[in-house]
Amino acid sequence: MTTVSLNPGNVPLKDWCAIYRGGDPVLADGWRPNVERGAKAVADIVGKGEPVYGVNTGFGKLASVRIAADDLELLQRNIVLSHAAGTGEAMPRSVTRLMMALKLASLAQGFSGIRPETLDLLAGMLARDVVPVIPCKGSVGASGDLAPLSHLAAVMIGVGEAETPDGRRPAADALAAAGLSPAVLGPKEGLALLNGTQFSTAYALAGLFEAEALFREALVTGALSTDAARGSDAPFDPRIHKIRRHKGQADVADALRGLMSGSAIRASHLVGDERVQDPYCLRCQPQVMGAVLDVLRQAASTLETEANGVSDNPLIFAEEGEALSGGNFHAEPVAFAADMIAMAICEIGSLSERRIAMLVDPALSGLPAFLTPKPGLNSGFMIPQVTAAALVSENKTRAFPASVDSIPTSANQEDHVSMAAHGARRLQEMAANGRVVIAIEALAAAQGCDFHAPLASSPALESARSLIREVVPHLEDDRHMHPDMEAALALVAAGRLAEASGAALPGVAD
Incomplete structure (x- = not known):
């Protein structure tokens, strides 16, 4: 240890x-x-x-x-x-x-x-x-x-x-x-x-660390989905993001561009593809995931400050021999940070689910319906997408800000409270839901890329796809989907896709 x-x-x-x-x-x-x-x-x-x-x-x-x-x-x-x-x-x-x-x-x-x-x-x-x-x-x-x-x-x-x-x-x-x-x-x-505030802060920090790990895995699956749909990396051009001036957006664009660098699938998009623009779930990844990163960084700054502070009452100032009563115990900063993290987790999953939905729709992806070679006889990824939708919807209800609520306690002596505790505590389950969504996207994106063989993705994405294929084989005919999802979930929960890619992915401390 x-x-x-x-x-x-x-x-x-x-x-x-x-x-x-x-x-x-x-x-x-x-x-x-x-x-x-x-x-x-x-x-x-x-x-x-x-x-x-x-x-x-x-x-x-x-x-x-x-x-x-x-x-x-x-x-x-x-x-x-x-x-x-x-x-x-x-x-x-x-x-x-x-x-x-x-x-x-x-x-x-x-x-x-x-x-x-x-x-x-x-x-x-x-x-x-x-x-x-x-x-x-x-x-x-x-x-x-x-x-x-x-x-x-x-x-x-x-x-x-x-x-x-x-x-x-x-x-x-x-x-x-x-x-x-x-x-x-x-x-x-x-x-x-x-x-x-140590209970609320511990849960909020735990939520932050899980959200950051989820964010990194989603960058990899987002890039892999872009390749699966033969999407363009032109929206990741640094010139676009430089003039908008949001650091998170530029960092995410750099990461996506790096993840897709050297992809033969990507290169095939440049020849004979009449599409002018990709759906937002692909094209606007830097804008959405960049905003997520900026929010997580702000929450991280607040929580690092809180973690290093003194928040009980009264406080003892030994040099003056004084005990001063104040309100450092009020966890409003933690509540706001937890609400920010909740929104970030929700949006990571929401964008991922839209990519899954895009991949299973032949009109948008150009791939076989529901990513199965024999649609009709087989349902393929039809219901995993429904599961992802259910989890995203659940996270949306959990993302409602806790900090806007208050209820008086202690016979109205303590008449305004932060609700930071359950605002932070919900983050664990939200992150768990998000990990399942990302795991489903990992399977769908790997399956989509399979249809482009013998063309390969980039070295970074092929490393991640190979890892997925070590635990889940290509889906030819319908089979019991739950074990496949659990195997992919184990990879996502351990941060294995980001690790396998070998890419320099941004985080909250960058």
Whole structure:
């Protein structure tokens, strides 16, 4: 497993992606003095006896209730237990670990008032693979992701369940088996653990990484479909895109031109083809996929900033000895980013489905109907296109922006919320739908190119097509389509088509 060094407040996007893909996060040296200063500031505040939200007061609407010094430990335990009120299936392990790493890097900046030993416990859980079982529903994305983060904090105090290398176990047993002791939370620590945007941000980052991978695979299948339809690469001429000035559009045109370079099928278009223009699904790929890339890059910038920020409340400024209440827990930036990613995923699939529909239509593609040599007796790719249409339509309903909704909570004290949590959480299933659409296009495009034999596509696209043909043979007569689709899906899910092409494809960090 790759070790990823977390420098709190300065972790690049690629490192968050490495953690999501299975990397082992470890705090870089130098964090402890800042954390110790923050913890001392909280102790000093408690010693003065002045009311500070969440330290010696109640929470939310109960902020005006003072808590006696003898009850401060109980106060922190109570907030964890009472707020661990999530529901639904458990978060995916990869997203939970990413959320833990985000929380670790945030707390380690020293603005949360948490003690080093509590942070050591969280780091130890990651190192020893003690991953809390966290219900995925119950956050509205403001006042922090309270419910899911409370389930994380609950495991840290020995309550709830955790996944371990030996399976799911009660939290106390899981900690003991890993040589860890449950935390006894001091003033402010429970609130520091359960406040913040790390749940929403983890899901949004996961959605971003899946969307970027989907985007790259779709560039390859889009180029392959263009060749299958004997489409023109003239719309990818750099002069067209230079004068419109959108970077994503120019980058996508460069990638498509590179993918098709050297194609004999493409060359055949130049001789005796009376078509003047291709359908938009081919011709406008740079404009649509370029806009997708620009949106993903903007979302990436927002999420990288959020991932490196501190988003709990109140915040402890040790040098001044002050605790300031604010609203960094409000996940509106994450909600907007998640909505952008949702639209991008939706459009990747939508354009791909249109290419599939074009390929199965002989009037548009010039290929046999439904890409079968014997249409009528065989249905060929008729129903895979219907499946793609169904998934695209489903993604359209999921793409409605979550951030435009709000509902008051905590007796109207928390009267505007972001809905970032489910806005980000939907991205996983949207990306999964998109991968199936791209897999179907990969099969259809490979089948379409088969009809142009002995002409070959470009070296890059032939490498991708050969990979497809290693797992799915040419479709001569109808057969059980589901196994073919699953085999192609496995390639797309692993990013194998982009890898096989060997092409320099743009991404969110370019």
